[in-house]
Amino acid sequence: MNMRPPMKKLKVATASLSGCLGCHMSLLDIDERLLELVKLVEFDRSPITDIKSCGPCDIALIEGAVCNSENVHVLRELRRNCKMLVAVGACAVTGGLPAQRNRFDVGEILERCYCEMPGTQSKVPDDPELPLLLDKVYPLNEIVRVDYFIPGCPPSGDALWKYLTDLISGRMPRLDYQSFRFD
Amino acid sequence: MTEAIVEPEVLEPIIARYNGDPGNLLQILIEAQNALDWLSPGTQGFIAKSLDIPVTHVAAVVQFYTHLYDTPRGKYRVLFSHNITDRMAGSPTLMAHMLKRLKLKRGVVSDDGLVSVGKTSCTGMCDQGPALLVNNRxxxxxxxRRxxxxxxxxxxxxxxxxxxxxYFRVEDNIERADMxxxxxxxxxxALRAAIACGPTGMMAEMKRSNLRGRGGAGFTTxxxxxxxxDAPGDERYIVCNADEGEPGTFKDRVLLQSFAERVFEGMAIAGYCTGARKGLIYLRGxxxxxxxxxxxxxxxxxxNRLLGMGICGVPGFDFDIAxxxxxxxxxxxxxTALIESLEGKPGRPRIRPPFPVTCGxxxxxxxxNNxxxxxxxxxxAIHGGLAYAGTGTRQSAGTKIISVSGDVERPGLYEYPFGVRVSQVLEDAGAYDAIAVQISGAAGQCLTPQEFGRRIAFEDVPTSGSFMVFGNNRDLFEAALNYAHFFEHESCGFCTPCRVGTALIARILEKIHSGHGARYEFNELNRLHQLISTSSHCGLGTTATNALHDIMTKFPTVFDxxxxxxxxxPGFDLDAALARAREVAGRDDANAHLDAHLGEGVDA
Structure with a gap:
């Protein structure tokens, strides 16, 4: 895609909450267009840069659902600092695979894993360093306001490229029928 | 689940009465349930086998219709009418009272398998509510006390x-009578008058009368x-649509209770003009x-030879009604959903065209016809088309029956020539402090007092005939929420915009109801309204958000x-969402809690 570089590089933060990083892998699938992308944007907090907390940004791309207190903190930090927040992939949009645990009581799940399975000690870990699990796995839009949603498990590299370039050039992002998918 | 007991001696006569015709599946299931209280897998299997159809067809029908049960619901199945007018008349308190008396939870059968208590959509008793159904009575x-x-x-x-x-007495409550x-x-x-004109003559009278359908759409009859x-076909049918499900509408109930002969004659005349020999009345459960x-x-x-072979002695004029x-x-x-249901299938709307007049x-x-x-x-037929066209307005001939309920002194039926002002109806019914009128049921429009000067006619405010009046102590948000739950429940689930959209609307309204809704949710409602009303498969979806949109735009303070x-x-307490994990981990440190809000800098 032929694009005029913007006056000032936009800042992009990305994060994976309770996801598999598959959406980030999909972002890498834009291949050589990555070189074009880094001409247009600068990455702040992201697994790509390994920066752990983010400053003021323009766009946040977030994959994964919200399943524990740390996810809430990360999501809120990104919401606070980013002008535009995009839920990327099935988990971020609907809860996805992690939300399969929503049929069970979280207390029972923890006890089963840490107390009843063979080889476990009979105690649920209580280190204050550990994030606590929420009663259910939530999609992003139940915790913070979300500006855009890109469904897909994962969305294709082409879909992410189209979405990002639309956003960067100030257009309403649109996906055509082929790249808009839910699986 | 109770062991499935099949009772052939109960089912066989029912199936025989309907000639083992799979087209009568719905009727067979209704009667089977009346006899057996519910439709067990064994019952469904027996019926499927007897009709020689897959058991999945039977299950599909059982699961589609709200009043057919594939789990036991007790010998007494109590359903409170959940329409907004019943609620305004105190139905939630009454239901809570009954649940307490019977020591029951809503929708759960009592331990002895005797009784269950639940909710159902408008039962058409709005002028004499609050109402309930016991085993469909x-x-x-x-x-x-009752x-x-x-x-x-x-x-x-x-x-x-x-x-x-x-207990079971149902009043007509006719408050204003006209033609x-x-x-x-x-x-x-009427039949003899039609016969005197002949089929073509009567059709010409119908054209002259400019009679339009009273179900709401107003198509010229x-x-x-x-x-x-004129459509090619082996057999023609006249169907009377008596599935009066629109919340707040009850005129058809009165017409079928006290004026049924005219309905029959109207159907026979329709048969006479079109060449149909069979009429069907689809009566809501x-x-x-x-x-x-x-x-x-x-x-x-x-x-009296007003139905059957050779009606009124005219050879070849055969017509009967089931x-x-x-x-x-x-x-x-x-x-089209009604026709599917008549054929014994789940009532999912067909794709139109073809329209029922050629392929029904x-x-x-x-x-x-309504x-x-x-x-x-x-x-x-009796007065002639021209005389008929003389009343009402230019595009809306004749009179219209309006079902008035809600905050009025005299709820009931009001018949006026078309063109009557909304304010006139309200005055006659004794609505002195109305802040809003919901016209045409949940799918219709919500009028403000500034609009009470408008006229009931296809040219101005078209209506299927329902007026739900809200007095000045009412909160229209409750009405919007009630309609949202209604449409979520009644969506047939065939198309995604309606199935998912009506549920999303209900969830968002619940969130606003619980005090967690922001402008963001309000905007989402608008977006969903645009989407559902333009992309749904049938009229249910396209009208499902009409009233909501009216309330949002015309009554801004309701939402503001x-x-x-x-x-x-968030629509829930985030810190409470950690409570269970805190409990099993035995923690209560600072990191084991979450603030209710996002933190500084984002509050508007």
Missing amino acids: AITRLTL IDEICDLIRARAPLANWPAH LLGSAYAPGE AVKWEACR EYTYLRAPLEAKLSDFRR IHLGAGAYVCGEE YKNQPTVV VETLCKVTEV RRLIRRDFE
């Missing part, structure tokens, strides 16, 4: 037939009849109590005072 004018009596009767296992008859409700009826007069008459009197009147008609029951599905008021019941040319429309046909100023907040 309507009980009106509920009070705490609830106590009902609880005692249920506990004593008294058969429904032995319950006091006045239809006020005229005397002479048996066969003569055009429909002509299209049916909530009006099952009307079936026996209707059958008796049909027998009288046949005896009654089909529905089982709790609002969407079956849509004509059993894929034959079919006229589907109960009131068919009554009006008799007026056209409920929305939080914050940019966004």
